[in-house]
Amino acid sequence: MLTVSQLFIYPIKSLGGLALDTAEVTDRGLKYDRRWMLIDDNNRFLSQREFAQMALLSVSIEAAGLRVTYLKDGSSIGIPFIPQTNTDIPVTVWDDTCTGTLVCPDIDKWFTNVLGMNARLVYMADVSRREVDPRYAHEQQITSFADAYPFLLIGQASLDELNTRLQSPIRMDRFRPNIVFSGGEPFEEDVMPHIRIGDIDFYGVKRCARCVMITIDQQSAAKHPEPLKVLAKYRAQNNKIYFGQNLLHKGTGNISVGDVLEVVAKPAAIL
Incomplete structure (x- = not known):
């Protein structure tokens, strides 16, 4: 069973994140x-x-x-x-x-x-x-000052797998997700075109291409070559490095840590 294990918001773009037990889903992402x-x-x-x-x-x-x-x-x-x-x-x-x-x-x-x-x-x-970019949003969905999409989803198993390849493990906050889930296989979020949490539907529309920001330690602001170097060896495609899935959604309400994440549809291959 897949369950929501962490929820994060970043009220001011590019500043520190804030962990929540319950978050309100609004028309353009999590509240604040x-x-x-x-x-x-x-x-x-x-x-x-x-x-x-x-x-x-x-x-x-x-x-x-x-x-x-x-x-x-x-x-x-x-x-x-x-x-x-x-x-x-x-x-x-x-x-x-x-x-x-x-x-x-x-x-x-x-x-x-x-x-x-x-x-x-x-x-x-x-x-x-x-x-949102109309190539991926077909109902004129909107977003906040986020880079491009209202939500970013990452599986805890994906970070755990990455950390087995690193000399020094890193924290999830390097990747600045909104929703983290436990259970399942590493990078299972890659193949989740439609999930449901409570009464709210989420749609995986584009894997998240990562940049140098994930090399910044969020506690010290120190820069490191990793994890980009390691990710480039096995998570690169078309000259981009992917980690996490961008989501659009339909519906509003609350989601909480501990909620079941239901996979409504799953394709046969990575998007």
């Missing part, structure tokens, strides 16, 4: 997941890919909003759920442009000081709609 994002002077998203120190900013949820803590010195700042400005601007995530609302100039100053570079925080309001 990547609804905030740091941008540069060109309104383009900031990422650990270029700025590994972003891993040292941990995020928690409080009654009035988020709290971001800089792990190096323990300083922190509160971020209200409702932006303190009404200023909407076009922001860029890879090849997509959508609308973000500037949150607060004082919060921008804090991030700029901590990161040592100009940074502004934006929020994706409900009226801002960013559609």
